[in-house]
Amino acid sequence: MSAAAPPPTIHFRLATDSAEPRLDALVTAGCTRTPLGAEEWIDEYFDSPDGRCYRDGLRLVRHCEGDADCWRLADAEQPAPTDRPPTRGPVAAHLAAFSAGRRFLPVLRAAVRRRGWRLDGPSGFAAVAWEETWRFADPYRPEHEAELRLLAATPAESDPSAGDSRFLAALLRDLAGLAPMEFEPLAAGLAALREPPPGAPRPPELRLEPRDSFAAALRKILRLQAYKMRANTRGAELDLDPEFVHDLRVATRRARFALRVAEKAGAGESVAALRVELAWIADLLGEVRDLDVLLERLNVALPATAAPPAARRAIRAYFRARRDAARAALAPALASRRCQRLVGRLRRAGLGDGEFTAGAAPAVEAAPALIRRAARRLRRLQRDAPAPDAETLHALRIAGKRLRYTCEYFADLYDERLTGFIRAVVKIQNLLGEHQDAVVALVRLQEMADRVAPHGRNAKEILLAVGALQQFERDRQSQMRAAFAARQAALAKRLKRLRRYLVERAGAAPDAERPPAE
Amino acid sequence: MKVAFISDVHANFPALAAALTTARRLGATRVFAAGDVAAGGPHPAECVRLLMSQQIPCIRGNLENKLLELAANARALKKAKEKNKTAALAWTVAQLGRAELDWLAALPAELTPALGGAPVLVVHGSPLGDTDYVFASITADGLRAKLADRRPPAALVCGHSHVPFVKSVAGVRVINCGAVGRPVDGDPRGSFALAEFAGGRVAAARIVRFAYPLDNLLADLDRAGLPFFDKDEYRRGVKRKGP
Numbered sequence: 001m002s003a004a005a006p007p008p009t010i011h012f013r014l015a016t017d018s019a020e021p022r023l024d025a026l027v028t029a030g031c032t033r034t035p036l037g038a039e040e041w042i043d044e045y046f047d048s049p050d051g052r053c054y055r056d057g058l059r060l061v062r063h064c065e066g067d068a069d070c071w072r073l074a075d076a077e078q079p080a081p082t083d084r085p086p087t088r089g090p091v092a093a094h095l096a097a098f099s100a101g102r103r104f105l106p107v108l109r110a111a112v113r114r115r116g117w118r119l120d121g122p123s124g125f126a127a128v129a130w131e132e133t134w135r136f137a138d139p140y141r142p143e144h145e146a147e148l149r150l151l152a153a154t155p156a157e158s159d160p161s162a163g164d165s166r167f168l169a170a171l172l173r174d175l176a177g178l179a180p181m182e183f184e185p186l187a188a189g190l191a192a193l194r195e196p197p198p199g200a201p202r203p204p205e206l207r208l209e210p211r212d213s214f215a216a217a218l219r220k221i222l223r224l225q226a227y228k229m230r231a232n233t234r235g236a237e238l239d240l241d242p243e244f245v246h247d248l249r250v251a252t253r254r255a256r257f258a259l260r261v262a263e264k265a266g267a268g269e270s271v272a273a274l275r276v277e278l279a280w281i282a283d284l285l286g287e288v289r290d291l292d293v294l295l296e297r298l299n300v301a302l303p304a305t306a307a308p309p310a311a312r313r314a315i316r317a318y319f320r321a322r323r324d325a326a327r328a329a330l331a332p333a334l335a336s337r338r339c340q341r342l343v344g345r346l347r348r349a350g351l352g353d354g355e356f357t358a359g360a361a362p363a364v365e366a367a368p369a370l371i372r373r374a375a376r377r378l379r380r381l382q383r384d385a386p387a388p389d390a391e392t393l394h395a396l397r398i399a400g401k402r403l404r405y406t407c408e409y410f411a412d413l414y415d416e417r418l419t420g421f422i423r424a425v426v427k428i429q430n431l432l433g434e435h436q437d438a439v440v441a442l443v444r445l446q447e448m449a450d451r452v453a454p455h456g457r458n459a460k461e462i463l464l465a466v467g468a469l470q471q472f473e474r475d476r477q478s479q480m481r482a483a484f485a486a487r488q489a490a491l492a493k494r495l496k497r498l499r500r501y502l503v504e505r506a507g508a509a510p511d512a513e514r515p516p517a518e
Numbered sequence: 519m520k521v522a523f524i525s526d527v528h529a530n531f532p533a534l535a536a537a538l539t540t541a542r543r544l545g546a547t548r549v550f551a552a553g554d555v556a557a558g559g560p561h562p563a564e565c566v567r568l569l570m571s572q573q574i575p576c577i578r579g580n581l582e583n584k585l586l587e588l589a590a591n592a593r594a595l596k597k598a599k600e601k602n603k604t605a606a607l608a609w610t611v612a613q614l615g616r617a618e619l620d621w622l623a624a625l626p627a628e629l630t631p632a633l634g635g636a637p638v639l640v641v642h643g644s645p646l647g648d649t650d651y652v653f654a655s656i657t658a659d660g661l662r663a664k665l666a667d668r669r670p671p672a673a674l675v676c677g678h679s680h681v682p683f684v685k686s687v688a689g690v691r692v693i694n695c696g697a698v699g700r701p702v703d704g705d706p707r708g709s710f711a712l713a714e715f716a717g718g719r720v721a722a723a724r725i726v727r728f729a730y731p732l733d734n735l736l737a738d739l740d741r742a743g744l745p746f747f748d749k750d751e752y753r754r755g756v757k758r759k760g761p
Contacts, residue, residue, distance in 0.1 A: 025539070030571055030572045030573070031571075121571040125567065125571055163563045163564075163567070163613075163615055163618075166561075166563065166564060167563065167564050167567045167568075170531045170532075170535070170561060170564040170568075171535075171568070173532075173734060174531055174532040174534075174535035174536070174730075174731065174734060175535040175538075175539065175568075
C-alpha cells in the first residue's frame with residue numbers, strides 16, 4: 001500500500017525583508033507562531049548530457065545535510081524523497097542507466113538556509129512556514145551565482161484536507177500580503193542564473209504562429225538557434241560530453257542555413273556577414289565532431305579487425321591526439337568574446353519586415369515555395385544520378401538536409417503529415433550520413449597511414465590494421481549505397497506526396513504551382 | 519469600544535482579509551458579520567474558515583440558508599448543478615467541507631449583543647427577514663413596521679442590499695454595512711461599518727471604504743475557471759441585470 005502523498009508546499013516570493021513581519025499579520029488574526037529552528041543543506045542537481053532527465057520531468061539530486069549525504073530522485077511519480085527506488089517507468093530507466101555508468105552531469109548547485117515557524121490557528125488549523133534562502137551556483141563556474149528568497153508553507157497536519165492548502169495560501173497571500181510563486185528548484189535556479197534548462201527544450205515563445213510574417217518567423221528560427229548554441233556552448237567548451245559539440249554544431253548549421261534563406265529572400269548584407277562569422281565556429285566544431293564520430297566508429301570497427309592490441313592502442317591514441325588538438329583550438333574560441341558576440345548578434349539578427357523582399361509576407365504563404373524549392377533540388381539530384389557516386393551522395397545528403405531544415409523551420413505551421421515526411425527524410429539522411437562518415441573515415445585513415453614512420457614501432461601492424469579499417473569503411477559505404485538505392489523509389493514518391501500536400505494546404509491548383517523548369 | 523460590522527463578504531477572501539486588517543488598523547476590537555459570507559464568490563471555504571478561526575460572531579444570510587437547503591438535499595443539489603441560475607450555489611456547496619457546513623448550520627438568524635452597554639440588533643436583511651431590505655430612504659414609520667413589536671435597539675445593523683449607509687431614525691442608529699465582497703454602488707472598493715459604543719449608546723458610526731487586491735480575486739476566478747462570476751462587476755463595483 002502506498003503512503004499518502006504529503007501536503008503540497010506553497011511558495012511565496014520574499015523581497016529582502018524577513019518573513020517575520022509578514023507572519024505577524026497572521027498572529028494578529030489569531031494564529032500563534034512557534035519557532036522551529038534553522039536548517040542548512042546543499043543540493044546538487046544532475047541531468048543526462050542530452051537533457052533527458054529534465055525533459056522527462058525527473059530531478060536527480062545529491063542532497064548533503066550535515067554529515068548525511070544521499071542521492072535522491074524526485075519526480076511526478078514520486079514527489080517525496082524516497083529510500084526505495086522505483087522498479088518500473090522512466091525513473092527506473094534513468095536509475096539503471098546511472099548504475100550502468102552513464103554520465104550524469106551536475107547542472108546546478110544550491111546552498112539552502114532556512115528557518116521555520118509553526119503556525120496554529122484558533123480553530124485547530126496548523127501550518128509550517130519556512131523562510132528559505134536559496135543560493136544557486138553554476139557547478140562549473142561557482143562564482144556565477146544568484147540568490148532567491150522565498151517562504152515555503154505547508155499544512156502541518158499529516159492528512160490535511162484539500163481546503164487546508166487553499167486556506168493557507170489565501171491567508172499568506174491576502175492577509176500576510178505575500179506574492180505567490182511557482183517554485184521548482186532546478187528550473188528556478190537555472191532561470192536565476194539565466195541559464196537555459198538542460199536539453200534546451202524550445203521555449204514556447206519561439207514557436208511559429210500562423211500570423212507571423214516571414215521575417216518574424218525567420219527571427220524566431222534564428223533566436224532558437226542562438227538559444228541552442230548558448231545552451232550547448234559551455235558543455236562543448238568544457239568537453240563534458242560529445243553530444244554538446246554535436247548539438248552546438250547542428251544549431252550552427254541550422255542558423256547558417258536560416259541566414260542563407262534570409263539572404264536569398266533579399267535580406268541585407270549584415271546577414272551575409274553573420275553567416276561568414278558562423279562559418280568560423282562551424283569549421284572548428286566540424287573538426288572536433290568528425291573526430292568524435294571517427295573515435296566512436298573505431299570502437300565498433302577495431303574489434304572487427306584482427307589487429308594486435310598495441311596497434312589498436314596506437315590508432316586510438318593517434319586519433320585521440322588529433323581530437324585533443326582540435327579541441328584545444330575549439331575551447332578558447334568558444335570562451336572568446338568573439339563567440340559571445342556572434343551568438344548575441346544571431347539572437348538580435350535584424351530581419352525587419354520591410355527590410356527584405358519577402359519579409360512582410362505571411363510565413364504561411366512564403367514557406368511552401370521554400371520547401372518546394374528544396375524538394376525540387378533534391379529530386380533533380382536524385383533523378384540526374386540513378387547510380388550516384390560518393391560525391392553525388394554527399395550532394396544529395398546536403399540537399400536532403402536543407403529540405404529537412406526548411407520543413408522543420410516551418411513545421412509549426414503545418415500538421416503531422418509534414419512531421420511524418422520529416423521523419424522519412426531523417427531516415428534517408430541517416431543512411432547518407434553514415435555513408436559520408438565512412439568517406440571521412442577513409443580520408444582520415446589514409447592521412448594516418450601516410451604519417452606512420454615506415455620503420456617506427458609496430459609500423460607494420462599499425463598499417464595492416466589501418467588497411468583493415470579502410471576495408472571496413474569501404475564495406476559500410478557499399479552497404480549504405482545499396483540501402484540508399486533500395487529507397488530511391490520511395491523517396492521519389494515521398495517527394496511527390498510532399499508537393500501534393502503543400503498544394504492541398506495552399507488550396508491552389510497543382511498545375512499553377514508547377515515551376516516552369518520542371 | 520470600537521466595533522466593526524461586516525456583511526455580504528460573498529466568498530471574496532482578499533476583500534475579507536483587507537476588511538479585517540483595515541478594521542483592526544482603525545482600532546476595532548470586535549467584529550460582527552451580518553451574513554452572506556459563503557456564497558457568491560470563489561473562496562467559500564476560505565472565508566468561512568477565517569471567520570471560524572478568528573471566532574467572529576456571524577449570522578446566517580439568505581444565501582447561507584439556500585446553501586444549507588441544497589447541502590441537505592442531494593436531488594435538489596444535482597438539479598441545481600444543471601441550471602445556470604443555481605450552478606454557482608451548487609459549486610459553492612461542493613467547496614465546503616463538513617466542518618464549514620456545520621458551522622454555517624449553527625449560525626443564528628440574528629444577534630443581539632450589548633456593546634458598551636448599548637443594545638444592538640444584527641440582522642441580514644431586516645428584522646422582518648433575511649430577504650427583506652433596509653434602504654437609506656427608511657422612515658420612522660417604516661422602521662417601526664420592520665421592528666414590529668420589538669423594543670427599539672440603540673443600533674440596527676444589517677446588510678443584504680449591498681448599499682451602505684448610516685442614519686439615525688426614531689432614535690435608532692440604522693447601519694447598513696454595504697458589502698465587503700460585492701459592492702454594487704459604482705465604487706469597487708469594499709465597505710463595512712465602524713461604530714463606537716460608550717455609555718450605553720452609539721457614540722459614533724461611519725462607513726469605511728477600503729481597497730483590496732482585486733487582481734488576486736480575478737486571478738483566482740481565472741484559475742478556478744468559474745463562469746458564474748462576472749469579473750467586470752468586481753472591477754466596476756456594479757451589479758448587472760440578468761439577460
